[in-house]
Amino acid sequence: MIKVLFVCMGNICRSPTAEGVVRQMLRRKELDDRVEVDSAGTHGYHVGEPPDQRTQRAAAIRTYDLSDMRARKVAAQDLDYFDLILAMDHNNLSVLQRICPPEKHDRLGLFMSYSKNFDDDEVPDPYYGLGHGFDLVLDMVEDAADGLIESLEQRLLAEAVSAGSEQALPNHHDNTG
Numbered sequence: 001m002i003k004v005l006f007v008c009m010g011n012i013c014r015s016p017t018a019e020g021v022v023r024q025m026l027r028r029k030e031l032d033d034r035v036e037v038d039s040a041g042t043h044g045y046h047v048g049e050p051p052d053q054r055t056q057r058a059a060a061i062r063t064y065d066l067s068d069m070r071a072r073k074v075a076a077q078d079l080d081y082f083d084l085i086l087a088m089d090h091n092n093l094s095v096l097q098r099i100c101p102p103e104k105h106d107r108l109g110l111f112m113s114y115s116k117n118f119d120d121d122e123v124p125d126p127y128y129g130l131g132h133g134f135d136l137v138l139d140m141v142e143d144a145a146d147g148l149i150e151s152l153e154q155r156l157l158a159e160a161v162s163a164g165s166e167q168a169l170p171n172h173h174d175n176t177g
Helices: 014-028 053-061 076-081 090-099 102-107 132-162
Strands: 002-008 035-041 084-087 108-110
Touching: 002 014, 002 090, 002 132, 014 035, 014 053, 014 132, 053 132, 076 090, 076 102, 084 090, 090 108, 102 108
Parallel strands: 002 035, 002 084, 084 108
Antiparallel strands: none
16 A cells, blocks of 8 residues: 655645545546545644635536545654655645655655646645636646556556565556546
8 A cells, every 4th residue: 555645735725636636546547445645734724624615616527526525734643654745836845844754755745746748846826816726736736646646556566566466456448537
């Protein structure tokens, strides 16, 4: 099991979007029993709240359901529990680097480092912008999610091979998206 945490500032826009998109993509590829995803914020401004309504609306148009999610703040135990902690921008990555023990810094990174079609290394925060920002976030998240899942598939396969396991990844010829 590989455990991935997505992190933004308040955990009501970007990181729950990433969690919802990646979760659905993992389900489609039948990898949801091998990869666990969650999201959190570096600040506790919105703890217990659902994702921003604009985030939920934009996600729902693309069939992602974020309604059951609730914002939470990154906790110290997250830094031990998760194998990969992906920040949406440099500011949140800096916060994570300050609170994470140095020996665990290899778990930290930027989510957009997995993107194939965007040159940006940050997912812009749509909270104070206009509605189209939420669609841009989804475009960027879907792209980076594809790259992330490809990387996770390679990691799972390498782990299976090194363990001498006969369990290969599911073979899919699914073109649903």
